[in-house]
Amino acid sequence: MLGVNRILAEKTLASHFNLMLTVVNSLGEEKERSIKMKRKDFLKQTEGLDLRVKLIDGYPEGEMQENWLYINRNGKSAWLKEREE
Numbered sequence: 001m002l003g004v005n006r007i008l009a010e011k012t013l014a015s016h017f018n019l020m021l022t023v024v025n026s027l028g029e030e031k032e033r034s035i036k037m038k039r040k041d042f043l044k045q046t047e048g049l050d051l052r053v054k055l056i057d058g059y060p061e062g063e064m065q066e067n068w069l070y071i072n073r074n075g076k077s078a079w080l081k082e083r084e085e
Contacts, residue, residue: 001046001069005053012055013039014075022064022081030081051080
């Protein structure tokens with residue numbers, strides 16, 4: 001994560017939060033899982049990625065875009081959709 005997006009994530013995410021991760025495979029199938037994360041570990045793991053951050057109220061509405069990190073304004077939940085490698 002780079003620049004303003006990283007700062008926004010650092011300031012918004014709670015020290016411990018739930019990450020709802022959606023992974024899309026080569027066939028277009030989506031798998032979801034929930035992971036409890038520490039903010040510092042998440043920021044370290046996403047340091048070089050080009051993620052964009054969007055603050056939301058509640059759950060992301062509509063289709064989530066890949067490589068966008070949707071963060072609930074209270075910082076306790078985040079959603080991320082990414083393509084499987």
